[in-house]
Amino acid sequence: MAKDRKNAISPARSEDYPEWYQQVVKASDMAEKSAVRGCMVIKPWGYSVWENISRTLDDMFKATGVKNAYFPVFIPLRFLEKEAAHVEGFATECAVVTHHRLEKGADGKLVPAGELQEPLIVRPTSETIIGESFARWVSSYRDLPILMNQWANVVRWEMRPRVFLRTSEFLWQEGHTAHANADEAMERTRLMLDVYADLVENRLAMPVLRGKKTPAERFPGAVETLCVEAMMQDRKSLQAGTSHFLGQNFAKASGIQFQSAKGELEHAWTTSWGVSTRLVGGLIMSHGDDDGVVIPPRVAPAHVALMPMLKDAAKNAGVLEYTERVARELREVRYHGKNLIVEVDTRDIGGARGWDWVKKGVPLRAEIGPRDMAQDAVFLARRDAAPGEKKSMSRAELAAEVCALLDSIQARLFERALANREENTRRMDDKSEFYDYFTPGNLENPGIHGGYAMAHWCQDPRCEAQIKEDLSVTIRCVPFDQEREEGRCIFCGGKSHGRVVFDKSY
């Protein structure tokens, strides 16, 4: 393929990253906007990635003793109101159910009827409704801990929706636990963050920073919010998962009380933690290139696409049979405990067929023509290489090497993403340098600027707020591995004992 070939996706990332994202999602056939404002349709190729993520996570949760349950989608308004900071945090984005039937109005058109005595909120998160159950289930320290998770849809009304990243409805899991003491709850908060880091790094191939949020960035009602943050290719940060230590706030709001071993009545300590379908958006923005999505093999809906070249009628039957044989052999291969998923694509659509798989990001694709068959081989391309970079590989070698190939793609995606983060992380001590860093100005790459600024902060929320107002930059996290280092706040020059991570974010 010529060097000056046209890319499959227009615009390129460097030209207009947000628009590139929309186009790359569209070209991959993973999801699309729906007719319902702010909601998306997750199409099979995208849903399958979410399925792989959720099944993996589900196993990880269960391995730590968590059990799945399911709580109502509706939250009575009075429940949401129990925790003041919580309701304030979600009030502006609540879908409110006010009626329970439809009836014909005066003009013959259907209108809402059967007004509810109390409005119901479609859950934006479930602390308050789950808290009501926990309060009924817990009476003694022997009833603790409770370790639960639910897979569910949630609704947070969104004025500027973007598929996967920010939608009015999204799919997620939300874990909720209750404990007899603060230490155990904090330990669980941290443990679940580790699970998320493991998932995001080792399955989605996205390196993450682990840390805690500043008070201003915490979950509404939380005492502490831990997070994993990943850098996208436009150098903005994506919050990939959060784990909240809720202290006794929600236990007090919901009345989760227990008799301690000493016989005293105490409020439980609770946690909650979640990741959502926005992870799929993060994956796309981390690894996609100017030809489309690139899916890490560990979460790919299919690992290999085989494309028989059926141009010579006399040889078609043989080529097809040979292709099916290759597919059968590959489907027997176990890759990290599961059989490989192999697609055989016989569509007669010319070169568009290969590009389709490139745009969908399947890790390996192979053309198989009469000549390949004669050599008992396939003509193989890796998605992480340039589209023209293909090589002949014998059938036997393919079956023997396919797992190593997939693992090497997985590793390379992680390394690239890590290199992107490292190249775009700067220690910064000068306010004007900091402001320049985050101010769009590079005319050759509009939209691409900034990155992680490791800077000192005096812990005054006013400095944080002014930076946010000036630059739309926030403290993404106070990293766990923060070194103690004396310094001066990047904004006000006040005393600081360590650096935090500033960036723009999704």
Place this chain on the structure above:
Amino acid sequence: MAKDRKNAISPARSEDYPEWYQQVVKASDMAEKSAVRGCMVIKPWGYSVWENISRTLDDMFKATGVKNAYFPVFIPLRFLEKEAAHVEGFATECAVVTHHRLEKGADGKLVPAGELQEPLIVRPTSETIIGESFARWVSSYRDLPILMNQWANVVRWEMRPRVFLRTSEFLWQEGHTAHANADEAMERTRLMLDVYADLVENRLAMPVLRGKKTPAERFPGAVETLCVEAMMQDRKSLQAGTSHFLGQNFAKASGIQFQSAKGELEHAWTTSWGVSTRLVGGLIMSHGDDDGVVIPPRVAPAHVALMPMLKDAAKNAGVLEYTERVARELREVRYHGKNLIVEVDTRDIGGARGWDWVKKGVPLRAEIGPRDMAQDAVFLARRDAAPGEKKSMSRAELAAEVCALLDSIQARLFERALANREENTRRMDDKSEFYDYFTPGNLENPGIHGGYAMAHWCQDPRCEAQIKEDLSVTIRCVPFDQEREEGRCIFCGGKSHGRVVFDKSY
């Protein structure tokens, strides 16, 4: 155990079947009513059964070429209105979202704000919202068939809720397919019914009748509704799954059109099919006894509960170690492709421990005391036998026989349910016998009467409607294996060519 022992559940099935159901669900800890009217909380033991059902079904669907996707939870009112019969069928049970935020009212209390221009309905089913997508995706016969499924929550406002059986919110899967011709769509409708019959009979151990609904009992908007019906222990029928041939009704409503191979513009033929968490209720009502739930091994959250007898402090450590060894060995056993799930219960709660597992319906439970350990054995009980029926079994024999034991429990549950159905199915040709059959009157067993009446029907909906009004009895299905037989309508004496199945139902 003495013969005149008290049962674990009160009332017994024969005393008050509906109340028995509530008590048995409660005792099993599978689910409970929530604080939100009509909605349930599915607790881990119940959710795990649903998880086993849904994973099994998901594999079955995929084996027929179906792919998962996800569509919005909200349906704009104008979409629902597109199909006249459809909206009429659901209008009285719609949860309506009218606002998208909350704000403080004059009295400082939060009230709904941000009124929507068009109300959104929380999906009661998704034909109309999915139809909108299909219409955009289909343009040529080459785009067909589309075979999709989604796992989702749905809401149908319920005035008389009962956990699992009838709740305002429930979990389900809904399959939606579009085809280029009627035959193919009908074939898919039938195929998915077969999948449901396979699931319900071979996993839930519930024998089913397969057939089609009468026009009066069809899904709103369907041309044909196929169903699987199962008889509960109170002789009422439960619709366990439905598969709808929608003809071109929804394609016309949503504008799903394609260019045929001949170049003509045609409307697609669509199907939809679903089963829900009510299956869990059906399972409980099919197999439960006066001691609690009995869960068929193929969908059980755990297969074996081991209870070490820890009454002799000097021997406790040894007994525990021995129990863990038995657990380890059993967990290595593969049962229908998966490792056995074994619970070790060390709670110090006396006899309540064993009863707990009886009430939860775990297929096998074993006590292990110092004497069992000395004999390298366990003291085993099957859930399908009387609670006192226990026997010593050597450790080696248990590991070797456990799968056969579980399969024999599975088979026996099916046989019992089948026997119940056969004993309570009558061919009936006399109207007064028919009316007597369905009229409560047996004072010794109030609430237990009726069953399947195989009777002739002239196909006049007025006869069907009058029977329904008189007796609350409906035609559950016109069986596929209906024999052609000339007869007289059980109600009006008009001509009939075959028998249909009448019963009360859930």
